[in-house]
Amino acid sequence: MKHALLLGLVAGAHLVTGGCTKDEPAVASLHFRDVTATSGIDFSLTSGGTPSRQILEVKGGGLALIDLDGDADHDLFVPNGATLESPFAGPGARLFENQGDLRFVDATEKAGLEFSRWGFGCAVGDVDGDGADDVYVACFGSNALLVNTGGRLVERTADAGVGGAADAWSTAACFGDIDLDGDLDLYVTNFLAFDPASPPPSMMFSGVEVFGGPMGLAPQADVLFENQGDGTFVDASLDRGIRAAQNAYGLGVAILDFDLDGRPEIFVGNDSGANNLFWRADDGPFEDRGVTSGIAMNQDGGQQATMGIAIGDVSGNGHPDVFTSNFMNDTNTLHVNDGGLFFEDRTVRFGLGIESRPYLGWASMLVDFDHDTDEDLIVFNGHVYPEEITAEHHWRFRQAPLLYERDGPRFHSATADTAGPWLEEKHRDRTAAFGDLDGDGDVDMIVAGVNEKIRVLENDGARAPSLIVRLADPNSANRRGIGARVSVDAGGTKLVRWVHTAGSYQAASAAEAHFGLGAHEGPVRVEVHWPGADRPQVFESVGPGTVTLTRD
Amino acid sequence: MRRAPFLEVTLLWLSFAACHRGAAESDSPPAAAEPDARQHVENALPAFRNPTGVTTQPDPAALDEAISHVARGQYAAARPHLESILDADAGHGRATFLLAYTHHKEKRYARARPLFERALEIGPTFEKAFGIFYMYAWCLWYLGEPDGAAAAFEAALEFKPDERDAWFGLGLVALEENEIDEAERRFAKAIEIGEQLAAASPDDTRLAAQLKRDRAKAEAGLGDVELRRENYEAARARFETCVSLHPTAYEAWFKLHRIHSRLGDSSKAELALRMHAQAKRALGR
Numbered sequence: 010m011k012h013a014l015l016l017g018l019v020a021g022a023h024l025v026t027g028g029c030t031k032d033e034p035a036v037a038s039l040h041f042r043d044v045t046a047t048s049g050i051d052f053s054l055t056s057g058g059t060p061s062r063q064i065l066e067v068k069g070g071g072l073a074l075i076d077l078d079g080d081a082d083h084d085l086f087v088p089n090g091a092t093l094e095s096p097f098a099g100p101g102a103r104l105f106e107n108q109g110d111l112r113f114v115d116a117t118e119k120a121g122l123e124f125s126r127w128g129f130g131c132a133v134g135d136v137d138g139d140g141a142d143d144v145y146v147a148c149f150g151s152n153a154l155l156v157n158t159g160g161r162l163v164e165r166t167a168d169a170g171v172g173g174a175a176d177a178w179s180t181a182a183c184f185g186d187i188d189l190d191g192d193l194d195l196y197v198t199n200f201l202a203f204d205p206a207s208p209p210p211s212m213m214f215s216g217v218e219v220f221g222g223p224m225g226l227a228p229q230a231d232v233l234f235e236n237q238g239d240g241t242f243v244d245a246s247l248d249r250g251i252r253a254a255q256n257a258y259g260l261g262v263a264i265l266d267f268d269l270d271g272r273p274e275i276f277v278g279n280d281s282g283a284n285n286l287f288w289r290a291d292d293g294p295f296e297d298r299g300v301t302s303g304i305a306m307n308q309d310g311g312q313q314a315t316m317g318i319a320i321g322d323v324s325g326n327g328h329p330d331v332f333t334s335n336f337m338n339d340t341n342t343l344h345v346n347d348g349g350l351f352f353e354d355r356t357v358r359f360g361l362g363i364e365s366r367p368y369l370g371w372a373s374m375l376v377d378f379d380h381d382t383d384e385d386l387i388v389f390n391g392h393v394y395p396e397e398i399t400a401e402h403h404w405r406f407r408q409a410p411l412l413y414e415r416d417g418p419r420f421h422s423a424t425a426d427t428a429g430p431w432l433e434e435k436h437r438d439r440t441a442a443f444g445d446l447d448g449d450g451d452v453d454m455i456v457a458g459v460n461e462k463i464r465v466l467e468n469d470g471a472r473a474p475s476l477i478v479r480l481a482d483p484n485s486a487n488r489r490g491i492g493a494r495v496s497v498d499a500g501g502t503k504l505v506r507w508v509h510t511a512g513s514y515q516a517a518s519a520a521e522a523h524f525g526l527g528a529h530e531g532p533v534r535v536e537v538h539w540p541g542a543d544r545p546q547v548f549e550s551v552g553p554g555t556v557t558l559t560r561d
Numbered sequence: 562m563r564r565a566p567f568l569e570v571t572l573l574w575l576s577f578a579a580c581h582r583g584a585a586e587s588d589s590p591p592a593a594a595e596p597d598a599r600q601h602v603e604n605a606l607p608a609f610r611n612p613t614g615v616t617t618q619p620d621p622a623a624l625d626e627a628i629s630h631v632a633r634g635q636y637a638a639a640r641p642h643l644e645s646i647l648d649a650d651a652g653h654g655r656a657t658f659l660l661a662y663t664h665h666k667e668k669r670y671a672r673a674r675p676l677f678e679r680a681l682e683i684g685p686t687f688e689k690a691f692g693i694f695y696m697y698a699w700c701l702w703y704l705g706e707p708d709g710a711a712a713a714f715e716a717a718l719e720f721k722p723d724e725r726d727a728w729f730g731l732g733l734v735a736l737e738e739n740e741i742d743e744a745e746r747r748f749a750k751a752i753e754i755g756e757q758l759a760a761a762s763p764d765d766t767r768l769a770a771q772l773k774r775d776r777a778k779a780e781a782g783l784g785d786v787e788l789r790r791e792n793y794e795a796a797r798a799r800f801e802t803c804v805s806l807h808p809t810a811y812e813a814w815f816k817l818h819r820i821h822s823r824l825g826d827s828s829k830a831e832l833a834l835r836m837h838a839q840a841k842r843a844l845g846r
Contacts, residue, residue, distance in 0.1 A: 216637060216667040300834070303819055310815025310837050338668055338703065353819065358789060363737050366705035367671065403671035419739060 039379045039414050039423050040470025041454070043431045048465040049113040055100050056090040056439075056459045060395030063093060063208045064222035065127075065149060067393040068180060068200070068260070071515035072442040072457055073131035075142045077120060078160045082107040083444045083519055084116070085455060086162075087463065088128025088146045096205045097150055101125040104162065111447045111467055121161035124153060130261075130515035134184030134193040136169065137240030138486025144517070145171065147179035147197055156240070170242045171195060171234050178203050178229065183511040185264025185273050185492050187249070188292075189541035192236040192486035194245075196275055198259030199229035215338070217402060219394050223280050228256040231277060238486065250287070250294030251275075257282045261318045263511035265329055265492060266540075268350045273492055273540070276304065278315035278333055288350060304331060304344045308354035313339055318512040321375030321384040323359065323415075327496070327505045332361070334370025334388050334514075337404065341365040341373075341388060360419040361386070368408055369393065372441035372514040376452045380473035380525030382502055383415040389514075391437035391458055407435035410456075428470075436461055444519030450475040450554065452523055471525065476533060476552040478522040480508055482560040487540060490560065494538040495522040496545070499529040526553055598701050598709025602694065602716050605681035609694075609720065612685040618653055621646050627659055636663035654686030658693050665696060670703045691720035698730055707734045723758070725751040725775055732782045741789050748782035751775065777807035784816060793820050804836070811840035 045051075057066025070090045074083040084107050091099030102124040106116035127149040136143045141157040151172040155162040166172045173179060178200045187194040201223050203209075209221030233251045234242035246252045258280035267274045267286070275287040275295065283305035287295035299305035306312055317334035324330055328346035335341055340362040344352040356362040368390040375384040390408035392399050399406040412428055413420035425433040438458040446453040451471035457463045476497060480490030493508045506522035526533065532552055536545040539560055548558050596604060623642040630639035640663055646656040661676030677697040685691065698713030711734045714727045721727075728751040735744035755772045762768050784799030797820045803813040814837035821830035 215669050217669070301822065303822070306815070308816065308819070309812035310818075310841070311812075338670070351823065353823075357737055358739070360737075360739065363702070363705045363707055366703060368705075401672075402669050403674070405671075 038470040039385060039412065039428050040468075041378075041429050041431055041466040042469050043429075043434075043464055044111050044467045045462065045464045048111055049108070049115070050085065050105050050455075050463050050465055052087065052103055052105075052115075053460060053462045054087065054089060054439075054457045055092065057092050059460050060397060061220070061393065061459070062395075063203075063205070063220050064201075064226075064393075065096070065178070065203050065205065066093065067459060069129035069439055069515050070127070070457075071129055071131040071146075071181075071440045071517070072455055072463070073133050073144055073517035074442045074444045074455075074510075074519050075133045075144055075157075075517070077104065077116075077142065077157060077162070078106065079141065080107075082109065082448065083446055085113060085442070086131065086133075086144055087457070088124065088131055088148075090129075091125070091127035091149070093205050093208075096127050099125050099127055102128060102146075107446065109448070111453070111465065113465075119160075121163065122155075124155065124162075124164065126150060126153060128153075129179065130181030130198075131517045132182035132184050132195065133510050133517040133520070134195075134491060135486065135488045136184075136193055136195075136236065138192060138488065140488055145182050145184070145195060147182045147515070149178045149203075151175050152177075152179050152182070152197065165240075169240055170244075171197075173197060173199075173232055174229075176202065180259060181261045181515050183262040183264050183275075183509075185275075185509075185511075186487050186540045187233065187264065187273060187275070188235065189272065190236075190238065191484075191541070192238050193491060194236050195234040195242060196251075196262050196264060196277075197232045197234070198262050198277055199231050200258050200260065200280070201229055202227040214394075215402070217394075217398060219398060223258040228258050228282070230256045231259050231262075233275075236486075248294065250289070250296060253294070254285055254287070254297045257285070260314075260316055261512070261514060263318055263320055263331075263509065265320065265507055265509060265511075266494065267329055267346060268348070269328060269494075271541070271543070274298075274350075276318070276331060278318050279312075280314050280316070282312050284315055284333075286350070298350055302350045303352040303354070307340075307342045307356070311339075313342060316371045317373035317388065317514040319373040319375045319386065320507060320509070320512050322505045323375065323384065324355075325503075327503070329507060330375075332373055332375060332386065334373045334390075335365070337367060337369045337392070339366065341368075341370055358419075360421065361413065364422060365411060367405060368411060370411075371439045372456070372516060374441065374443050374454075374513055374518070376443060376523060377475075377525035378452060378468055378471060379414065380451065380471040380475050380527065381415075382499065382504060382525050382527040382529075385415050386413040386420055387411070387441070387454070388413075389436075389438035389441050389456055389458075391439065405435070407437055409433050409435050410438065431464075431466055436464075440514050440516045442513065442516040442518045444521070445477055445523070445555070448555065450477060452519075473528070474526045474530060474553040476524045476526060476535075477555040478506075478508070478524070478535060478537075478551075479520070479555065479557045480537065480539075480560070481557050482539065484560065489520045490537070490539055491520060492540040493522075496536040496538075497524045497526075498534045498536075499524070499526045500533075502527065502529065521555075598697075598706055599712040601678045601681055602697070602709070602712040605684065605694075606716055606719075608684040609691050609716075618650070618655070618686050620655075621649070624656060624659075627656070631659060631663060634666070636666050639663050652683055654680055654683035654690060657683060658687075658690070658696070661700070662696060665700050665703075668703070670700050673700050674704060691717065694720070695724065695727055698727065702730060702733070707737045710734055723754045725754040725758075725779070728754065729775070729779055729782060732779070736782070736785055736789070741786055744789075745783060745786045748779045748786065751779040751782075755779070773806050777803045777810055777813075780806065781810060781813050781816075784813065788816070788820075793823055796820055797824070808836075809840040809843050811837050811844065811846070814840055 073086040085105040104120040105113035130147040184193040235245035261278035277285040314336040319332040412423040451468040454466040510517040532550040535548040627642035643660040658680040664673035695717035701710040732747035780803040787796035818833035
């Protein structure tokens with residue numbers, strides 16, 4: 010066991026134990042306000058045309074929080090999409106620099122950002138161990154690695170060997186130290202073979218003619234890139250057993266130690282098919298334990314759409330549970346992790362089932378938004394089919410988010426009356442990134458829909474103190490400790506979170522563990538289970554506030 | 562509820578639709594602006610409770626044509642006939658109901674919903690029109706509105722207290738609302754009604770087959786109750802009963818797979834998983 014090592018509060022963070030300082034509810038609550046108009050982010054994500062004509066136009070794309078300039082706040086990277094008419098040259102990515110107080114400026118030029126492919130999911134991680142965040146973009150066509158060189162994002166895809174196949178449609182990516190050698194490897198989910206010049210024929214959904222896919226189209230194999238320690242990668246999909254899995258319509262991925270055996274597993278969410286959970290013993294190849302673990306399907310053995318992925322400790326047993334969002338006429342699903350790689354669908358038990366049936370869910374996240382110590386849940390929604398079709402059949406084209414407050418053993422829906430008018434505004438949302446954007450200790454959200462303006466939602470309801478843990482591992486290329494499990498003992502209440510950037514939908518959120526501390530005041534005891542470490546490192550008397558904890 | 566296609570509403574209510582109607586125009590008051598589902602039910606109930614003074618609606622030949630299509634599962638083919646009736650008489654209750662039914666059966670619940678509500682507004686214009694409540698309940702269920710579904714199921718039971726599938730639906734609502742004991746009571750009630758019906762008509766083989774399948778559904782419901790209580794052995798017994806009655810209940814097979822896995826019986830878990838896959842193949846899923 011190690012001694013406490015509190016490096017200190019990060020500039021900009023402040024304690025939130027005092028009274029209200031904002032013009033907001035006097036009582037702590039689950040409440041957000043839309044601050045897009047004053048945020049400096051005035052940008053619409055391009056994703057094909059409107060109305061959407063093909064499946065390529067309706068699946069993304071992503072957002073990423075990245076500290077590009079090393080000032081310890083979250084800047085925003087927007088890969089942006091393209092159109093069917095020009096699928097390999099869109100209007101271009103954007104970088105918005107965080108100036109504090111929820112104000113951003115367009116720093117695309119300053120960042121030297123010249124990227125205009127059709128971008129979907131993003132992953133953020135330090136691929137070369139230089140201490141700076143890099144970003145990987147899953148694309149239609151070759152993917153891109155943009156390496157942070159002194160605050161400029163320079164494409165190094167070819168040098169790093171992570172472009173993937175030119176005819177692939179990659180949807181999501183995630184960094185994690187798969188082989189526990191101290192650097193960040195990369196998993197890329199691929200969706201399906203699609204040729205804009207020769208789109209698939211239409212198909213029937215609920216008796217309605219709609220654009221084709223994914224069913225009937227050829228799924229593509231995912232790729233696992235192994236970091237060679239110098240920021241270059243090799244395709245290890247075959248050697249590591251990934252290729253042995255059946256090709257699937259991959260939409261999301263999370264790399265985490267799900268069974269707490271010290272080695273990371275890879276969860277892959279697949280559209281219209283069984284999800285994968287790649288597990289391995291020792292250094293052998295991965296085996297897909299999706300079905301036997303119970304996470305491949307819902308409790309009825311139904312294969313779902315699995316768009317969004319949210320990870321948290323819903324059951325409170327210290328194991329990562331997995332929430333996934335799904336298509337309409339289906340429910341979202343909560344797989345509770347009982348340990349030993351055994352998951353059980355407890356959606357209904359936790360009150361997350363039936364209400365979601367009319368919704369088509371995407372970005373999802375479990376976060377203690379109101380700082381009452383348990384994790385709440387947000388799901389952003391929006392339909393895929395054109396409004397002309399959805400209107401005729403009374404399906405909801407634009408859809409409001411679903412916000413659930415955890416209250417004892419169940420989740421309960423929040424309403425706009427209490428959570429703010431943003432909650433009843435309808436959009437065609439897809440992606441969302443989560444992090445403390447303004448350094449006030451709570452988690453804010455940035456959301457983007459298909460061909461819609463990006464929105465910035467400020468958490469202005471949390472009042473209780475919080476702890477945000479950032480990790481630093483100076484002896485490893487995995488500088489931020491991606492994959493670490495962080496436990497907090499807040500006056501007898503034990504809370505567990507994970508440091509990862511995965512989940513949501515095609516987004517990279519802040520690589521930090523956030524804890525609401527509820528009624529607990531003062532510092533807490535923190536245990537960090539670093540990736541690959543045999544024992545946790547203990548930090549006594551930490552926080553509250555935002556802290557960086559360094560590995561011995 | 563978790564989706565359970567074998568639990569889906571069956572053609573049971575075609576018996577309602579195929580019956581002779583006593584025809585009527587609703588004398589119920591106009592609905593309030595944008596009532597919720599429960600209000601729709603409450604607004605409609607008085608007319609169904611006291612269907613006096615109703616007038617017989619004409620029964621166009623197109624209706625027989627539509628019913629014939631519906632009975633064969635040809636919902637798209639049925640709709641033009643129903644729409645032609647409604648073009649001529651927008652207040653035709655049975656055509657409205659059947660049009661809703663065709664959308665419901667093709668899982669376009671949101672499109673079916675206002676038609677069911679309109680049929681409720683029109684009132685009891687055909688024999689056993691109270692069956693609209695039952696179908697409306699399932700529609701609301703699939704639209705994610707358990708409260709409205711409960712109100713409509715209860716209304717259906719007011720007119721047909723031995724409607725076991727409505728009790729089953731109420732059991733699902735109770736599970737959703739975390740009322741585990743109440744869910745158990747409702748599923749058990751569905752079984753009890755089925756047993757009474759079987760005893761009353763021991764020679765009715767068609768009814769027996771229907772009752773067998775419904776019993777399987779209710780057993781699965783009771784299995785879910787035991788799962789919620791984490792009584793895995795009891796749950797296993799319920800699901801085994803379910804699949805013995807209804808071997809293509811793939812959801813139950815999958816739950817058995819999970820239970821056997823949890824209880825450490827890997828060979829039974831594997832077998833259940835194979836049976837799950839086989840059942841799905843048999844159903845073309």
